[in-house]
Amino acid sequence: MSDYINIQNIHKDFSGLKVLAGVDFKVREKESHAVIGPNGAGKTTLFNIISGKLKSSSGSVVFKGQDISGKPPHILNRRGLSRSFQITNVFQELNVFDNILSGVRSRYGRRYHFFKNPYHDRNICEKTESIIDEVGLTSAKDQPASSLSYGQQRALEIGITLSTEPELILLDEPTAGMTREETEQAIRMIDRVTTGRTLIIIEHDMEVVFSLADTISVLHYGTILVSGTPEEIRNNQLVKDAYLGEE
Amino acid sequence: MKQKSKSLIIIGVLFLVSALMPIILKKYHLSMLTEIMIFALYAVSYNLLLGYAGLLSFGHAVFFGMGAFMTAIALVNIPGLSLWNAILISLVTTIFTSIILGSLLLRHKGSYFALLTLAFNSLFYAVATKWREVTGGDDGLAIMRPELNLGFTSISMTSLTNFYYLTMIVIGAAIIFCWYFTHTAMGKTVLLMRENEERMKFLGYNINISRLILFTFTGTMAGLAGIFYAFHFKFVSIWAISVDMTTAVLLMVFVGGTKVYWGPILGAFVYIILQNYLSDITARWPLFMGLIFVIMVLYVPGGLSGIITSIWQRFFVKKNHNAGKASTAEVVTS
Numbered sequence: 001m002s003d004y005i006n007i008q009n010i011h012k013d014f015s016g017l018k019v020l021a022g023v024d025f026k027v028r029e030k031e032s033h034a035v036i037g038p039n040g041a042g043k044t045t046l047f048n049i050i051s052g053k054l055k056s057s058s059g060s061v062v063f064k065g066q067d068i069s070g071k072p073p074h075i076l077n078r079r080g081l082s083r084s085f086q087i088t089n090v091f092q093e094l095n096v097f098d099n100i101l102s103g104v105r106s107r108y109g110r111r112y113h114f115f116k117n118p119y120h121d122r123n124i125c126e127k128t129e130s131i132i133d134e135v136g137l138t139s140a141k142d143q144p145a146s147s148l149s150y151g152q153q154r155a156l157e158i159g160i161t162l163s164t165e166p167e168l169i170l171l172d173e174p175t176a177g178m179t180r181e182e183t184e185q186a187i188r189m190i191d192r193v194t195t196g197r198t199l200i201i202i203e204h205d206m207e208v209v210f211s212l213a214d215t216i217s218v219l220h221y222g223t224i225l226v227s228g229t230p231e232e233i234r235n236n237q238l239v240k241d242a243y244l245g246e247e
Numbered sequence: 248m249k250q251k252s253k254s255l256i257i258i259g260v261l262f263l264v265s266a267l268m269p270i271i272l273k274k275y276h277l278s279m280l281t282e283i284m285i286f287a288l289y290a291v292s293y294n295l296l297l298g299y300a301g302l303l304s305f306g307h308a309v310f311f312g313m314g315a316f317m318t319a320i321a322l323v324n325i326p327g328l329s330l331w332n333a334i335l336i337s338l339v340t341t342i343f344t345s346i347i348l349g350s351l352l353l354r355h356k357g358s359y360f361a362l363l364t365l366a367f368n369s370l371f372y373a374v375a376t377k378w379r380e381v382t383g384g385d386d387g388l389a390i391m392r393p394e395l396n397l398g399f400t401s402i403s404m405t406s407l408t409n410f411y412y413l414t415m416i417v418i419g420a421a422i423i424f425c426w427y428f429t430h431t432a433m434g435k436t437v438l439l440m441r442e443n444e445e446r447m448k449f450l451g452y453n454i455n456i457s458r459l460i461l462f463t464f465t466g467t468m469a470g471l472a473g474i475f476y477a478f479h480f481k482f483v484s485i486w487a488i489s490v491d492m493t494t495a496v497l498l499m500v501f502v503g504g505t506k507v508y509w510g511p512i513l514g515a516f517v518y519i520i521l522q523n524y525l526s527d528i529t530a531r532w533p534l535f536m537g538l539i540f541v542i543m544v545l546y547v548p549g550g551l552s553g554i555i556t557s558i559w560q561r562f563f564v565k566k567n568h569n570a571g572k573a574s575t576a577e578v579v580t581s
Contacts, residue, residue: 051449077451091442102439105432106451112460113432164450 003062004029004198005050005168010059012045012222019045021222022059027215032199034209037219038242043202044086046219047172050200051083052076063168077106082166086173086202088153090160092146096137097128099145099156103163104128128163134193135159136185151182155189162193169194171201175208187211210234218242258423265415269408278479281411283519284418285475290499290511291425292468297497298505299429300461301441303357305493306364309348309371310466312488313341314473319388319483320381330393330404334474341470342463349462353455368490375485387484390477404478414475421471426508428464437461498540504550513551 003026012020019042027033035043048054050061052073060069068076082103091099104127105111105118118124132138135155140148145156158174174190175183187208190201203209209216210230217227220242226233233239269277289311296302317337322328328336348367355363375382382388392404395413404410428434436457439447444454477483486492495518503514521539525532543550549557 053449072453073448074451074453077449083449085446089443089446091439091446093442094438098435098438102435102447103450105435110432111436111452112457114428116432117430118432118435119430160446160450 003027004031004064005200006062007046007050008060008062010046010049010061011057012042012049012054013057019222020049020056023219023222023224025217025224025227027198027200030196030198032194032201032212032214034201034203034213034216035219036203036206036209036216037225041219042222043219044172047083047170047200047202051081051170077164077166080167081170082161082164082168083170084157084161084172084174086176088157090145090153090156093144095144096132096141096148096156096159100131100159100163101125101128103160104131107164127165131159131162134162135189151178151186154178154182154186158186158190158193166197168198168200171199173202173204175203175205183208262415262419265419266412269411274407277407277411279519279523281407281414281479283516284414284422285472285479286496286499286515286519287512288418288421288425288475289469289472289496290503290515291422291508292465292472293496294500294505294508294511295425295428295437295461295465295468297500298510299434299437299441300458302458302461303361304364305361305490305497306348306366306368307465307469307496308488308490308492309364309368310341310345310469311473311476311492311496312371312375313344314338314470315477315483315487316375316382316388316473317341318474318477319383319390322390322393323388328393330395333393334471337474338467338470341473342467345463345466345470346459349459349466352462353458365490365493368488368493372485372489375488382485383483385485387482389482392478392481410478414479418472418475421468422512425468429508433457433460433464498536500550501540502543502550504552506549507552507556510550510552513555517551 005027007023007025010020010023011018023042023046025033025035035046037043045054049056049069052068052071052075055070060067062068063076063079063081068079068081091102094102101118101124105121105124108121108124108127110116110118110121110124129138129141132141135158137148137152137155137159140152145153148156154174154177158171161169161171171190175186178186183205190199191212199212201209201212203212213230215227216230216233218225218233218239225238225242226236228236268280272280289307293304293307296304296307314337317340318333321333321336352360352363376384378384379386392410395402395404395409402409404413429437436447436452439452440454440457440461447457448454473487476487499514499518500511501514502517503512504510518536521536522532525535529535547554
């Protein structure tokens with residue numbers, strides 16, 4: 001039972017257009033797994049299915065021995081799965097603290113409480129502060145998300161993803177649009193915050209992939225071309241032809 | 248702690264000032280103030296939907312009217328009904344109505360949501376007009392205020408002063424509770440709904456439940472305002488549940504401003520006063536109200552409270568940068 005998450009034969013059609021045609025891969029607990037592939041290979045669609053945003057046409061996702069396919073996102077999040085978005089998806093008008101707080105208090109069961117003020121709960125506030133610190137936004141704590149720089153917004157995106165203290169983290173192109181320097185910083189941060197957790201990451205940037213991932217799956221035209229360690233992927237002829245060779 | 252004691256002082260001062268009003272004001276003005284309080288709660292409840300959650304509803308009068316009509320219907324049909332029971336019956340009915348309507352509206356957003364609420368408002372209005380045996384139709388329902396039974400003693404509600412004090416306490420408490428609500432976990436969740444419902448789902452929030460709770464809460468508060476409206480005028484007409492009543496609250500909230508909590512209270516104040524004086528001068532007062540609405544929307548999108556806040560910030564909040572944190576608690580947007 002070492003398979004922590006098991007993606008089995010996922011198909012997805014969008015009114016006739018086949019985006020995923022039987023995706024299979026497994027990730028072990030506390031492993032960092034990267035999904036790579038050219039644009040339009042269906043990486044984000046796959047994430048949308050795993051995280052409950054979309055329903056697959058067929059196939060199943062088994063998480064910790066339970067079939068979670070088709071479950072709504074909020075249920076999956078409560079079971080320990082959290083995702084980030086490729087296009088920054090934060091609470092723009094709220095400040096950094098409130099952005100992170102939203103997930104922390106959800107984790108502590110303070111979603112709909114009618115009488116308790118979350119600011120008055122020490123555990124919640126301390127947890128919020130520590131996540132803000134982890135993603136390096138302490139100095140911007142009181143600023144509204146909309147006033148942050150692009151790099152800071154991406155950090156906030158990851159902070160929100162971490163705020164529900166997930167066991168399984170799905171990051172959708174966390175370094176997209178970043179400069180070289182910002183990317184390097186982001187890799188170090190991601191590496192740090194995901195230690196001891198299971199990570200599935202979609203990335204275009206090969207440097208990010210090879211420095212973060214323990215295992216890699218290559219998604220190509222809706223199927224997994226090959227899965228393996230970074231070394232195996234680097235030397236695989238199929239991958240070279242289909243993807244890496246182009247670079 | 249500092250913030251908390253500041254709020255308590257403000258509430259205490261407002262309470263004392265309101266309690267002195269029957270001595271200071273003439274009967275006509277005291278009646279107007281009672282009306283302002285009732286509509287302030289109605290406007291505050293509407294702003295929790297519009298300003299805080301970003302949901303534009305054209306059906307808020309359903310709940311206001313439901314509260315008003317149920318009070319009148321209960322008092323007319325159940326002889327000897329006590330004041331508390333009349334309030335209880337009407338509140339429970341409003342809560343049920345909110346839950347049912349809320350669950351039908353959950354999946355709809357933006358203009359679909361707005362139009363559906365409008366359709367429901369028209370439906371309830373049609374029922375109130377046609378179901379003459381119960382609602383009195385165009386004639387409306389006239390009622391008497393029952394006396395207030397406190398267990399050890401009873402207080403007559405026939406005098407305006409006594410009724411004013413009851414309104415001040417009950418409606419005042421409801422307005423304060425709505426303010427408190429904006430600081431609770433659920434109140435913060437409402438802001439998340441406005442900002443990004445999609446993201447909330449991925450943080451463990453059930454959107455349907457969040458919306459239903461908010462819809463029921465605001466509906467109930469509007470219902471409470473409706474109940475006191477019925478008691479105040481001792482008469483309920485179909486106007487109470489008409490789309491006009493929804494437009495009235497929309498106007499109050501826009502004139503007062505949606506960005507700060509007290510905006511709609513100011514809006515209700517201005518609306519009721521204008522309505523009273525304009526209707527003395529001309530029968531075409533709604534025309535002037537409409538003009539004011541257009542001007543506000545076009546040129547003063549922040550409402551009167553927006554103007555006041557910016558003046559305040561310009562002249563009084565200059566030196567203190569740390570004050571930012573305290574004021575974010577008051578200002579919804581920051």
